[in-house]
Amino acid sequence: MTVRAFVEALPKVELHVHLEGSMWPSTLKALADKHDVEAIPRTEDALRGWFEFRDFAHFIEVYLTSIGVLRDPEDFARLAYDSLTALAAHNVRYTEMHVSLFGHLMRGVDAAVVFEGIEEGRRRAEADSGIVAAWIPDFPGDFGVDAAERTLDAVLAHRTESIVGFGIGGIEVPRGEFADVFARARSAGLTSLPHAGETGGPGHMWSALNDLGAARIGHGIAAMQDERLVAHLVEHRIPLDVSPTSNIRTRVVESLDVHPLPAMIDAGLVVTLNSDDPSMFGTDLTGEYLAAHSMGVDTEGLRSLALAGVDASYANTELRRQLRAEIAAVEV
Numbered sequence: 001m002t003v004r005a006f007v008e009a010l011p012k013v014e015l016h017v018h019l020e021g022s023m024w025p026s027t028l029k030a031l032a033d034k035h036d037v038e039a040i041p042r043t044e045d046a047l048r049g050w051f052e053f054r055d056f057a058h059f060i061e062v063y064l065t066s067i068g069v070l071r072d073p074e075d076f077a078r079l080a081y082d083s084l085t086a087l088a089a090h091n092v093r094y095t096e097m098h099v100s101l102f103g104h105l106m107r108g109v110d111a112a113v114v115f116e117g118i119e120e121g122r123r124r125a126e127a128d129s130g131i132v133a134a135w136i137p138d139f140p141g142d143f144g145v146d147a148a149e150r151t152l153d154a155v156l157a158h159r160t161e162s163i164v165g166f167g168i169g170g171i172e173v174p175r176g177e178f179a180d181v182f183a184r185a186r187s188a189g190l191t192s193l194p195h196a197g198e199t200g201g202p203g204h205m206w207s208a209l210n211d212l213g214a215a216r217i218g219h220g221i222a223a224m225q226d227e228r229l230v231a232h233l234v235e236h237r238i239p240l241d242v243s244p245t246s247n248i249r250t251r252v253v254e255s256l257d258v259h260p261l262p263a264m265i266d267a268g269l270v271v272t273l274n275s276d277d278p279s280m281f282g283t284d285l286t287g288e289y290l291a292a293h294s295m296g297v298d299t300e301g302l303r304s305l306a307l308a309g310v311d312a313s314y315a316n317t318e319l320r321r322q323l324r325a326e327i328a329a330v331e332v
Contacts, residue, residue, distance in 0.1 A: 001332060006299050007289040011326045013309035014087060014095045014274055014285050016218045016241035018169075019118065019135075020067045020103065021277025022083035028279075031069035031078070039065050051280050056199050056250045060140075060171060063280070067103050076117025077124070084125035084133050086278075090286045093323055094132045094315045096193075098167055098218075102139035102151045111154035122162060132319060135163045136193050140170020141178065148181040156188055164314045165193035167218070172200035175207035182212040191215050191314065197222035197240075199252055202229045214238070216312055221247060223269065224260045230267050239270040239312035244291050245283040246276035262295050265305075272309040299332050 001009075023031075025047050032040035041050045053059040070076055087095055104114050122133045139151040148168070155163060166185040168178060175196060182192050196208035198219035205223060208214040209232070220240030223229050233240070242261055247253040253260075264271050273288045275281070283291075289302050297305070310323045 003293050003299060003302075004286075004290065006330065006332055007286055007293075007302060008091060009330045010091065010289070010303065010306045011323050011330075012090065012092045012285055012289075012306055013272070013313050013315070013323065014092050014097075015216070015239075015272050015309060015313055016098070016243055016274035016276055017087070017095060018098045018100065018277050019079060019083055020070070020100050021063065021280050022086065022097075023066060023069075023079055024082060024086060024279045027079060027082045028066060028069060031075055034075075035069055035071055037069050040069060048282075051282070053250055056252065057171060059250050059277075059280070063100075063277070064103060066280075067100065068107065070104065071109065071113075073113050073117035073120065076114055077121040080118040080121025080133075081125045082121075084122065084131050085129045087285065088125070088129035088131040090284050092131060092285055094134075094310075094313060094319060096134045096136055096164055096313060098136045098138050098169065100140075100169070101137040101154060102143060102147045105150055105154060106143070106147070111158050115158045115160065119160060119162065132315065133162065134314065135160075136165040136167045137163065138167030138169050138195075141168045141173045141175070142171040145177055145181065148178050152181055152185055155185075155190070159188075163190070165191035165215075168194045168212075169218070170195075172196070172198055172204060174200075175204055176211045179211040186213055193218065195219055198247070199250075202226035205229060209238070216241060219243065219247075221253070221260050221264070224263055224267070230269065233270070234268045237270050239272055239308065240264065241272045241274050241312075243274045243276035244288060244295075245281050246274075249281040256291055256295055259295060261292060262297065265297065265301065270308055270312060271305065272312050273305050303327060303330070 139147045192213045195218035197205040216239045
């Protein structure tokens with residue numbers, strides 16, 4: 001069996017993927033046409049050029065422009081359905097998908113519109129493809145505490161069983177000012193699932209742990225700059241959701257040759273593999289596993305990464321048991 005065939009056969013879990021960053025060109029073009037959004041390129045070649053990012057700040061600028069095509073429940077339902085069935089095509093059986101809720105609230109889109117749409121899309125995708133999906137609403141930290149409060153208020157007002165956590169993304173800023181918001185989220189039963197240690201240093205990761213009560217951290221590649229942090233993460237088995245292609249495309253890391261993923265695995269960190277914003281970065285979860293293999297992770301290491309995704313997830317006990325058994329049974 002080839003490595004690609006092995007990866008394709010592996011049942012997978014994806015824990016760090018953004019709904020809006022999974023807007024494939026066909027979906028983006030259709031919604032831009034529907035609402036006559038002139039700022040969005042209309043051809044595949046033009047979109048590829050539009051998705052060439054100068055740096056992380058430029059990526060955020062394009063991201064916020066692209067979500068302008070999402071306006072009514074039908075738009076959100078289409079996006080959720082298209083994104084989830086695209087994941088299922090790569091044998092992703094369970095996902096926890098980030099939703100940039102504040103990005104819609106600040107445009108005047110009511111939270112009820114967002115949740116009505118994504119829930120409809122989720123239900124149809126689950127029925128048609130078998131994937132199981134959950135949501136992690138988040139806000140951009142660079143918009144401040146008011147954005148955090150407004151986002152959490154909206155989440156709590158429209159809470160469904162499919163919402164498993166609360167997150168923070170955007171341009172990476174110190175996390176301490178959001179301690180009270182995350183304490184309120186945790187007291188309401190939402191798991192703290194912040195981004196940290198992507199463009200910021202280990203201090204942001206310590207703050208995510210100490211101030212936000214992080215149960216899992218998105219990205220976390222800066223951990224390798226702090227031996228004490230690595231030891232803490234290993235001891236407490238706190239998962240880091242790593243997205244190699246994302247780090248290259250946003251120019252946080254120069255190339256796969258110098259990406260810290262292999263060193264993170266060797267250090268004993270709990271690492272999961274993810275695509276982050278697959279349509280914008282021209283990747284998918286199959287590609288991320290193949291990228292890990294190109295960095296020296298062998299097939300049993302890839303199997304371990306798949307198992308780590310299951311264990312780090314908030315899927316129900318029976319689904320996690322089933323996925324672990326199926327992953328173990330895939331022959332090399």
